[in-house]
Amino acid sequence: MPAHLGDKLVVAISSRALFDLADSHQVYEEQGLEAYRQYQIAREDSPLPPGEAFALVNKLLRINQLLEGEERVEVVLLSRNSADTGLRVFNSIQHYGLGITRAAFAGGRSPFTYVPAFGCHLFLSTHAEDVRSTLEAGFAAATILPSGQLRQGSDELRIAFDGDAVLFSDESEQVFQRDGLEAFQAHEREAARQPLPGGPFKPFLAALNRIQREFGVEECPIRTALFTARSAPAHERVIRTLREWDIRLDESLFLGGLDKSSFLSAFGADLFFDDQEGHCQRAVGVVPTGHVPHGVSNGKRQTE
Structure with missing residues (x-):
């Protein structure tokens, strides 16, 4: 039987909202896609630093633990990376113990088209056009703004x-x-x-x-x-x-x-x-x- 996400709260997040990919993105902007690919492959066992929405995702996934195994929250990775360059992202997810197992790597194209397929309630991204397209399709979405600050707060x-x-x-x-x-x-x-x-x-x-x-x-x-x-x-x-x-x-x-x-x-x-x-x-x-x-x-x- 195929799996269904049912009545879960489903939040989709881009790689750059979840992790700090500023250095990687600079390589892409200045040297192009192949240099970016080689940069990520060479560092795929080096965990990425947390990004702007990392704490939010961590707290969302903690709710499943509080419900003693009844998973009511699903976080899905939607990325413009290819699976090849995205391996570092998945390795970083495992490093931090985040319960994210589903992903769509769109290979340079916008991944927003997979928001309806996953049944997402929210899409968080740093890519403004992906966010606009998601909103126009009738789904909640927001562009995560860079602050350069990581805040520590309560578990709530x-x-x-x-x-x-x-x-x-x-x-x-x-x-x-x-x-x-x-x-x-x-x-x-x-x-x-x-x-x-x-x-x-x-x-x-x-x-x-x-x-x-x-x-x-x-x-x-x-x-x-x-x-x-x-x-x-x-x-x-x-x-x-x-x-x-x-x-x-x-x-x-x-x-x-x-x-x-x-x-x-x-x-x-x-x-x-x-x-x-x-x-x-x-x-x-x-x-x-x-x-x-x-x-x-x-x-x-x-x-x-």
């Missing part, structure tokens, strides 16, 4: 989300950008009892929430938070939307336009998702950050 997995164009559609953001704050607030007051349409990260949050419910509140290894520029009176629609979806967020911060960075640092996010590049550039100095190139703030109006 902490994930933070922006609201509009990430968890929710950018319907309200379109009103704000077109007509201004006063019109936005009036629109949200009028629509307070109408649930917001879901954004690209709604299925990912729902999958996280299903795992959270398998633990007691005090023992849960996952904590989620919303960090939104909304404030009263626009908060009500968000609260009612999550209630309608029957999705739990552990923390919700309505910041009314305040810079999110210090609040993200206080939360200790392992990864923060936001659609606006300016927010991402400020946040990446304090927490690992993924840019979600979706919606009107990224030059694309979403009407679904």
Whole structure:
């Protein structure tokens, strides 16, 4: 019988998001593909340093151990490498004891086409075009931004989300950008009892929430938070939307336009998702950050 990933939370990650491949990539950029290939083969028994999303992946896979062998999380490697150059990546996975056994090596092409085949809830990559293509195909994805910092925190997995164009559609953001704050607030007051349409990260949050419910509140290894520029009176629609979806967020911060960075640092996010590049550039100095190139703030109006 063929294996199926069933109702697992499935996260796909690129080689350069999981490991620090800066030196290898520089060889590729400066000397070409064959030099890169020889560079990786010569070092295939030398473990790669952890990358920006390494800690996140480690914590995700730890959830399987806490569930005593009932594997509820699957991490899949999706790489532009060939299997030949990707051997060093797999050897590094084994070196760190990461429970990653499935991979697609696309041999120089975009691997995003395998996101639906694996049933992925999320794709993390450093390649912006792969991320855009994945979002356009209807799956959550984010470009992991370089920070040059590896942060040590607790064993608890902490994930933070922006609201509009990430968890929710950018319907309200379109009103704000077109007509201004006063019109936005009036629109949200009028629509307070109408649930917001879901954004690209709604299925990912729902999958996280299903795992959270398998633990007691005090023992849960996952904590989620919303960090939104909304404030009263626009908060009500968000609260009612999550209630309608029957999705739990552990923390919700309505910041009314305040810079999110210090609040993200206080939360200790392992990864923060936001659609606006300016927010991402400020946040990446304090927490690992993924840019979600979706919606009107990224030059694309979403009407679904």
